[in-house]
Amino acid sequence: MTNDHVTGPPRWVTVVVWGIALSLAAVGIVLAIVxxxxxxxxxFAGLAIPMLPIGGRRFGASAAGRG
Known part of the structure; x- marks a missing residue:
């Protein structure tokens, strides 16, 4: 029995996605104030919220090739 873990995206992808989301939020706040x-x-919140990388991918036993 093996523990095959599905890895997430590379660290730099997560940082870039968070950066874009936070930038959009900052632009939205500035425009709202102005x-x-x-x-x-x-x-801008409507655009940024779906981009937030919250949680991780979860796969069941069927994804491990058991059947």
Whole structure:
């Protein structure tokens, strides 16, 4: 019996994705302050939230080739 672990993306990919998400959030905050409106903040948050690498990939026993 082996423990085959599926590895995630390389570390630099995670850093780049987080950087993009945080940059979009910062731009949204600045635009919201400058325009005195919440719409830019909501728009950029809507783009950034799906990009956040929260958690990890989880695979069941069927993915390990057992069957």
């Amino acid at each position: 325009t005195s409106s919440l719409w830019p903040l909501l728009a």
